[in-house]
Amino acid sequence: MIHDLVNGLGPWSWWILGLILLAAExxxxxxxxxxxxxxxxxxxxLSLLLWDTAFWIWQVQWLLFAVLSVGLALAGRRFYAGRSEPSDEPLLNRRGESLIGRTATLHEPITEGRGRIRLDDTWWPVMGPDLPAGTRVKVVTASGRDLTVEAD
Structure with missing residues (x-):
């Protein structure tokens, strides 16, 4: 059935397949x-040009399709890999990293390496050396939601 369909459509079967794949994208x-x-x-x-030639059999077409698919996918990956433009807001979705360098007052003392501060409108768990509540601390690193602080 597929063989008859491809033979009936001729070189246009490749165009239809290509358009279906582009629509799927x-x-x-x-x-x-x-x-x-x-x-x-x-x-x-190429099939429009070579359909009636003796060497343009389905095996050659599928081999060329496979080679072109891999080649174009690799070329496209290389093309788009180097096209990232610097953002005017590099820390937009990395709130913890945007807090590095900020200072705050410890709300809860750091005991056994854990405590809590308030920055803006959010309470943040912090890690660092044991310090009493009320100590000014500076955020030095961020890992997920945990901030590492040191005495300011």
Whole structure:
């Protein structure tokens, strides 16, 4: 059945496959299917030119499709890997890291390496040397929600 469909559509079967893959990329974006779809369209373009030649058998077409898919996916990955632009808000979604360098007063004393401070409107668990409540501390590192402090 698929053999008859491909023979009936001729070189356009590659174009249809390419458009289906590009549409799938739109439905589930991941910048991966776009390169496989592009490979199918390239094979479709070559099929328009070479369909009636003796060497353009389905094995050659699938081999070229596989090679182009891998090649275009690797080229696309390399192309997009170096295109990250610096953000004007580099710490936007890293709130703990944005607190490094800030000073606060210990609300709860640091005992056995754990305590608590209040910065802005949030209570933060802190780690550091044992210090009494009311001591000014400076945030030196952040790991997830835990902040490491030292006496200021």
């Amino acid at each position: 739109l439905a589930a974006p991941g910048v991966f299917l776009i390169w496989i779809g592009a490979a199918a369209i390239v094979v479709g373009a």
